[in-house]
């Protein structure tokens with residue numbers, strides 16, 4: 122799947138993270154990309170100074186920074202207070218655009234019932250963690266790998282119950298039910314339509330299966346795509362870096 126750009130389009134560094142961001146629009150996943158993955162969704166650590174560096178990067182890019190994540194917008198605001206970036210939450214299902222307007226999915230009674238059932242089930246399964254993201258619900262089994270099969274089975278059953286407006290989304294040791302509709306690729310394409318992003322070249326950085334749609338969209342627009350960890354042979358990404366700390370060091374450098 123790897124589609125490397127021609128030699129003349131290659132950035133200065135082999136890892137695909139250019140030292141000059143003047144003409145770029147940057148799309149950043151959060152967990153596993155900006156932040157190290159933790160055992161529990163609440164266990165992540167935001168290194169000191171990262172929010173400030175992201176705010177500086179947004180200014181450096183003339184506003185063309187978007188956070189594209191499975192987290193809710195509310196959670197992102199809590200993690201990175203005061204960062205004026207565009208936020209695409211719940212894998213693209215809710216978003217706050219460059220003008221600050223917020224869009225999201227409507228919650229149904231069937232979805233609320235599924236949420237309650239999931240919350241109760243998680244209490245009975247040691248180590249399985251329930252995460253309420255508003256319009257999306259997730260079960261994490263990183264601490265209870267033996268529960269993977271029953272977590273999958275329950276989530277599949279709930280996907281049928283809540284109907285076609287929601288879809289199953291798998292990630293690293295997590296199964297999620299999230300609004301159908303936009304994915305991270307749609308989020309990138311739509312965001313690129315905004316005035317502050319237009320005429321820039323997208324650079325998408327992510328680490329997980331949900332980021333693949335974002336990589337493909339960036340490639341389609343002649344942009345750059347960088348995967349954090351994993352195997353490029355299994356990815357649409359053009360380049361690879363080893364860890365979130367490499368991404369953070371790059372942000373510190375280019376946001377200066």
Ligand SMILES: [Mg+2]
Pocket residue numbers: 150151152153154327328329
């Ligand atoms: Mg991620």
